[in-house]
Amino acid sequence: MKNLDIAIVGYGSGGQAAALALSRDGHRVEVFEQAPALRPVGAGFLLQPTGLSALWQLGLLAPALGLGRRIDRLYGENEGGRAVMDMAYAGLDPRLFGLGLQRNALFELLRDAWPGAGGVRVGTRIQALAPGGRELLDSAGGRHGPYDLIVAADGAASCLRGAVGAPRLDRPYPWGALWCLLPEGEWPWRNQLRQRYRRAREMAGMxxxxxxxxxxxxRLSFFWSLPAAAMPDWSREGLPAWKMRASALWPDLAPMLDAVEDPAQLAQARYRDAIPGAWFRGRLALLGDSAHAMSPQLGQGVNMALLDALALRDALRESAQVGPALAAYGAARRRHVAIYQFWSRWLTPVFQSEADSLAWLRDRLFLPLGRLPGGRGQMLRVLTGTQRGWWGRYGLPTAFMQTLEQAQPAAGPWSN
Structure with missing residues (x-):
């Protein structure tokens, strides 16, 4: 395909990766970001093998491994110390692992890899497509374009999602989280994601x-779950009282929370469940959370956004026209993402809700189901991002797997 004039709305992880990948293919890329300055949003996240494979394709795997922390195991327990979840990547393939990474780290890696980052149109809120579908309208009345392709990477609350048609689902989750970065210090589980639950009403994670x-x-990325309705006044009880409540759930948190000296250190995160009616219309394509916003319970948001960006790049490489390319892109990504939207929607109340009966069942059934041969493989494929549909698999490139085996960061011993 000839080099295109492409607009990307949003400079989160998906928008960053798309700008980098598409400009490397010779397309002329212009990016719009509503924030007044380029900055990441969020504390930390878990890159799954699929996300690592995307960074490998972009030539950024080595620096990411040099910054992040290898994660071998995901472990969750209830307030009584009873194991609820215990999943190890090695159970699927001994070469696989996750990578805990600060959002700042990924943001800076992607920004520095794209020479055009200095030209991002910051402070520009794009709110609609102009009639004809090739120009953008901003909130100040400005008009931008025309473009051959417009990529909506403007997040879970996308202003452009509706332009592809009525969504199948678009609603906020009733639960959210507080989060911050803490010094790693003497935290004993340096290669594990650890969570602790009090029924489904309280959840803490490191x-x-x-x-x-x-x-x-x-650093450690700390999060504390709570109802979205309680978030505006969450600190009313006072910081010392909140620390006591958190430490009562999980005593190991007590020394770590000494670093939290002001409620303002804890940022608030709210989530959405969004399934668009289509992934594209005309010359507009959805990417990242604008296409598949979901709760962070499965930890797939950034990973799927990175894969979206590369799938869009590949679709444009393989077609001579924009329309067929976007059709191929949407079909491929919908087949991969749909199962994660399903499980995210049904699993979230098991961990974040007031449904005590669901939590009771979770505490008794989740771990045994994960040890069954069929259930164990399904859970691990969903965890790693390699499940596609109910029975399909998302294959990881052989060369990537060889690179992963040779360039692994030091794992260190597990701490139980």
Whole structure:
């Protein structure tokens, strides 16, 4: 396909990866970001093998491994110390692992890899397509374009999602989370994502996320679950009382929370469940959370956004026209993402809700089901992002697997 004039709306992880991948193919890329300055949003996240394979394709796997923290195991327990979830990547393939990474780290890696990052149109809120579908309208009345292709990567609350048709589902989750980065210090589980639950009403988690460019101090990404309705006044009880409540759920948190000295250190995150009616219309394509917003329970958001960007690049490479390319892109990504939207929607109340009966069943059934031969493989494929549909598989490139085996970060011993 000839080099295209492409607009990307949103400079989150998906928009960053799309800008990098498409400009490397010779397309002329213009990016719009509503924030007044380029910055990441969020504390840390878990890159799954699929996300790592996307960074490998972009030539960024080695620096990411140098910054992040290898994660071998996901472990969750209830307030009584009873194991609820215990999944190890090695149970699927001994070469696989996750990578805890600070959002700052990924943001800076993707930004520095794209020479055009200095030209992002910051402070520009795109709110609609102009009639004809090739121009963009911003909130100040500005008009931009025309473009051969417009990529909506403007997040879970996308202003452009409706332009592809009525969504099948678009609603906020009734639960959210507080989060912050904490010094890793003497945290004993440096290669594990650890969670602790009090029924489904309270959940705390710690994910080691390594360092970031310019700051070698390793960090932990801490999150605390709570109802979205309670978030505006969550600190009314006072910080000491909240710390006592969190430490009562999980005593190991007590020394780690000493680093939280002001409620303002804890940012708030709200989530959405969105399934569009289509992934594209005309010359507009959805990417990232605008196409598949879901709860973070499965930890797939960033991974799927990175895969979206590369799938769009590949579709444009393989077709001579924009329309067929977008049709191929949407079909491929919908087949992969749909199962994660399904499980995210049904599993979230098991971990974040007031349904005590669901939590009771979870505590007794989730771990045994994960040890059954069929259930174990399904859970691990969903975890790693390699499940496609109910029976299909998302294959990881052989060369990537060889690279992963040779360039693994030091694992360190598990701490139980």
């Amino acid at each position: 994910l080691p996320v390594g360092a970031r460019p310019g700051d070698a101090a390793p």
